[in-house]
Amino acid sequence: MRIKKFEGETLQAALAKVKKDFGPDAVILHTKTYKRGGIFGLFGRNMTEVTAGIDINVSAKSSPQITTIIKPLISEKNISNQTTNENDKNVFTSYQRIEDVSFKNESLLRELNEGKISINTAFRPIKEIGTDNITLKNGLGRIQKLLIENGVEENLVYRTLQNINSQLSEQQLNIKGVAEQYLFDYISNMIKTSGPIKASPGNVKLIAFIGPTGVGKTTTMAKLAAKYSLIDNKKVVLVSADTYRIAADMQLKKYGEIMGIPAEIVLTPNDLQKVINKYIDKDFIFFDTAGRSPRNKKHLVELKEFLEVYSPIEIHLVISAVTKYYDALTIINNFGLVPIHRLLFTKLDETKNYGVLLNLSANSGGIPISYLTVGQNVPDDINEADPKLISRLVIKGDFETWIRQKD
Secondary structure, three states: EEEEEEOOOHHHHHHHHHHHOOOOOOOOEEEEEEEEEEEEEEEEEEEEEEEEEEEEOOOOOOOOHHHHHHHHOOOOOOOOOOOOOHHHHHHHOOOOOOOOOHOOOOHHHHHHHHHOOOOOHOOOOOOOOOOOOOOOEEEEEEEHHHHHHHOOOOHHHHHHHHHHHHHHHHHHHHOOOHHHHHHHHHHHHOOOEEEOOEOOEEEEEEEEEEOOOOOOOOHHHHHHHHHHHHHOOOEEEEEOOOOOOOOOOHHHHHHHHHHHHOOOEEOOHHHHHHHHHHHHOOOEEEEEOOOOOOOOOOHHHHHHHHHHOOEEEEEEEEOOOOHHHHHHHHHHHHOOOOOOOOOEEEEEHHOOOHHHHHHHHHHHHOOOOOEEOOOOOOOEEEEOHHHHHHHHHHHOOOOOHHHHHOO
């Protein structure tokens, strides 16, 4: 597979370069426009950049829908002497584009090739705002800009604008408080949360934390263990299967000592079963798994074996809030080898762009969000997920206000 960027003063000019270099079988992965030269962005020339690929091995046999969605139509007709912006739009509609980050992820591409996921769920074609005979009212532009700048996925932006356009008058749209409140409520209603972890009367409940390396699973588990043991007076046990990280077992045992609760290390699923039997009279066993690469199927199979030893179990997939949307979708797809009951977002203090929370809540198949973490302090820096809080973060990115209110 070869991927290259091409520039031109118009989309047609850039596409002509694609055709010359890659030929008619090129796949358009991404396009963007920008200004070159000038002073502080003024008086510069409008330029178009096209990212294209060749020899991208997406099999129509394994997924017949794919070729109709990603195959561009770079023909002589499309690149002939059209220079205006309006003509750029005409050419743009002759093919569907896929965001460049999508095909950078080899694992998700492999899923497509093997027919394990549908192109419709993995990559949704971008719809041009204002098409389908919809006339957008004045005032929606700033909402569109706000959502895109805060990382909301383009199809969600389109759906949101459609809804607001149909429900609010132009006069209402230009009253800032009215439009913002409607947007706040609309986004809140799209976000699904699970509420707090609950005990299973008569049974010890296994709460497992899974996810990629470095997302903060151990610290998150310690925060919840502290809350349930020290504040809610529940009988809690800490267990870790993370033997990959140096001193991970010492970290777990230190947490156990501070909180006055048992801490155990397990190497095999059979070890985990023995620990569960030993503490069958407790309320919760918080199980910290080793960080797994979403691309390493062998490690994911090993994880699955651990998580099949006992029921009731509640599995939280831990994702950093700084993760890009398509990368996060890949994580969910690949960790889907095991049941995912909850999404738990960490490191909200490391970004001011929270669109990924909305994107995954709306597009992950209904998996609810359980908790949000915002720092390293145990047990303070964790909150139950709340649709209104997430909506405010998505719209305003006001992490600092949230922290002040917590204090």
